[in-house]
Structures are given as structure tokens and as C-alpha cells.
Amino acid sequence: MLQIKSFIVFCGLLALTSALLEGLPLPLGQILPLGPALPLKPPVPVDQTLPLKPALPSNPLDLPAHLTSALTNGLLSGDLLGILQNLPLLDMLKAKGDNSGSLVGGLLGKVTSVIPLLNNLIEVKVTDPQLLELGLVQSPDGHRLYATIPLGLVLNVKTPMVGSLLRLDVKLNITAELLAVRNEEGNLHLVLGDCTHSPGSLKISLLDGIAPLPIQSIVDSLTAVLNNVLPELVQSKVCPLINGILSRLDFTMAHAIIDLLIHGVEFVSKV
Numbered sequence: 304m305l306q307i308k309s310f311i312v313f314c315g316l317l318a319l320t321s322a323l324l325e326g327l328p329l330p331l332g333q334i335l336p337l338g339p340a341l342p343l344k345p346p347v348p349v350d351q352t353l354p355l356k357p358a359l360p361s362n363p364l365d366l367p368a369h370l371t372s373a374l375t376n377g378l379l380s381g382d383l384l385g386i387l388q389n390l391p392l393l394d395m396l397k398a399k400g401d402n403s404g405s406l407v408g409g410l411l412g413k414v415t416s417v418i419p420l421l422n423n424l425i426e427v428k429v430t431d432p433q434l435l436e437l438g439l440v441q442s443p444d445g446h447r448l449y450a451t452i453p454l455g456l457v458l459n460v461k462t463p464m465v466g467s468l469l470r471l472d473v474k475l476n477i478t479a480e481l482l483a484v485r486n487e488e489g490n491l492h493l494v495l496g497d498c499t500h501s502p503g504s505l506k507i508s509l510l511d512g513i514a515p516l517p518i519q520s521i522v523d524s525l526t527a528v529l530n531n532v533l534p535e536l537v538q539s540k541v542c543p544l545i546n547g548i549l550s551r552l553d554f555t556m557a558h559a560i561i562d563l564l565i566h567g568v569e570f571v572s573k574v
């Protein structure tokens with residue numbers, strides 16, 4: 304309530320300032336509700352209770368860039384790339400293979416070669432982990448942000464069924480929802496909401512050109528299993544990192560963002 308009030312004051316001041324600048328008669332109707340003794344000051348931050356430091360992005364347009372760079376830096380310093388490189392994929396894939404026919408068979412329909420394939424995997428190694436450029440969009444109602452975290456890696460797969468190493472290029476987008484919530488003490492925080500991958504945001508392709516048919520069918524089987532395992536695995540590693548980053552976010556930046564989200568002010572382009 305206090306915030307809405309100061310927001311109204313802010314708007315009133317803006318109207319007053321621009322009216323004065325333009326030498327127009329004051330729009331009395333808009334100023335009256337603010338009370339008679341309002342001094343004319345330069346526009347103030349939306350929430351005057353927040354200690355806004357001058358070093359801060361005073362221009363809301365800078366906030367998206369500051370936020371994406373804070374997220375990017377936080378992910379990298381949280382060793383995202385090391386985490387991707389050490390994903391326990393071989394164990395997880397073998398576990399899928401051991402998990403008798405019913406589960407895997409059901410998931411994969413008529414792909415019958417998959418269980419021996421999984422059981423015979425010798426090595427599944429991640430190389431070239433990458434964090435690509437983060438994207439940021441705002442929900443249509445303005446109250447939430449969605450950060451797209453595009454990840455890339457290469458899987459080196461060794462299996463006796465294929466003489467040479469299979470190299471798969473993997474791209475996956477994780478989407479993290481950011482929203483402002485009030486905790487029990489009544490303080491507003493920027494927190495992680497949903498953190499997930501959208502269906503179809505996992506893309507797997509064979510590096511090194513086109514494979515002969517039998518190899519392609521192995522690639523297809525692997526892709527089907529990875530579709531089932533990889534996004535959840537990556538999410539389970541990446542989402543806690545985002546949570547940590549949000550909790551350590553620069554206070555002033557976080558509160559500037561919270562203010563805009565609470566008021567549903569568009570400062571990032573919408574979905």
C-alpha cells in the first residue's frame with residue numbers, strides 16, 4: 304500500500320514537473336489529492352524507503368543487462384561448466400538400462416535395441432560445456448521474468464556397437480522464472496519460481512556428419528533416452544545455482560527489479 308502510494312506521488316510529481324517545464328497551467332485535478340504542501344523535487348525513486356545508491360542503474364532500461372550479467376557471472380563462478388562436465392550420465396544411462404524392459408520399453412516404444420545399448424555403454428563423457436547468451440523476457444502481466452539459460456555440450460559416447468567414438472552435440476534451454484514474493488517478515492525478495500525446460504528445448508545431433516543407417520538408429524535410441532534423462536538432470540544442478548545467485552543479488556538492483564515487478568511495469572520485452 305505504502306509503495307502504491309509513493310508510486311502515485313511519483314507520478315504526480317512527474318506530471319507536475321513536466322507541466323512546469325512546458326509552462327502549461329498545472330493540472331490541478333491531478334495534484335490536489337497529493338496534499339497542498341508537496342515541495343517540487345526532481346523525480347524520486349518509486350519506493351522512497353529503499354536506499355538507492357547513486358552507483359546504481361538509475362535507468363530502468365539498464366536493469367535487464369545488469370540482471371543477465373549477474374546471472375551469467377553467478378552461474379560461471381558457481382562452476383556451471385564444471386558441473387555440466389561432471390554430469391553422471393554414464394551411471395544414469397546404465398541405470399535406465401538395468402531398470403528392466405518395462406520402463407524403458409514403455410518410454411521408447413518400438414526402439415528395441417536400447418537396453419543392450421545402454422548396458423554396453425563404455426563411456427559417456429561430456430566435453431565443451433558452454434553457457435550461451437542468456438535471454439530475458441517479462442510475463443504479459445508484468446509481474447514475472449523468465450530467464451532463458453541456453454546450455455551446450457558435446458557427448459562422447461563409446462559403445463562396442465560402434466567402432467569409433469560417437470560425438471553428439473547437445474543443446475538445452477533451461478527457463479527460470481523470477482518473481483517477487485513477500486516473506487513472513489513482510490520483506491520483498493526476488494526468488495526463483497518454476498525452473499524447467501520447455502518441451503522440445505533439448506536438441507541432440509550427431510557431430511561429424513551423417514552416420515550410416517545402423518549407427519543412426521543407435522543415435523536415435525540414445526537421443527530418446529537422453530531426452531528422458533538429461534533435462535531433469537541438468538535442471539537439478541542448474542536451478543539451485545540460480546536460487547543461490549538470487550539470494551546474493553546486489554540489494555539495490557534486486558529491489559529496483561522487485562519494484563518494477565510488483566507494479567507490473569514493463570522493463571523487459573514481454574513474452
Ligand SMILES: *[C@@H]1O[C@H](CO)[C@@H](O)[C@H](O)[C@H]1NC(C)=O
Pocket residue numbers: 438451453474475476503504505506
Ligand atoms: C533456446 O532459446 C533461444 C531463444 O532464447 C532459441 O533461439 C534457441 O533455439 C533455443 N534452443 C533450443 C535448444 O531450444
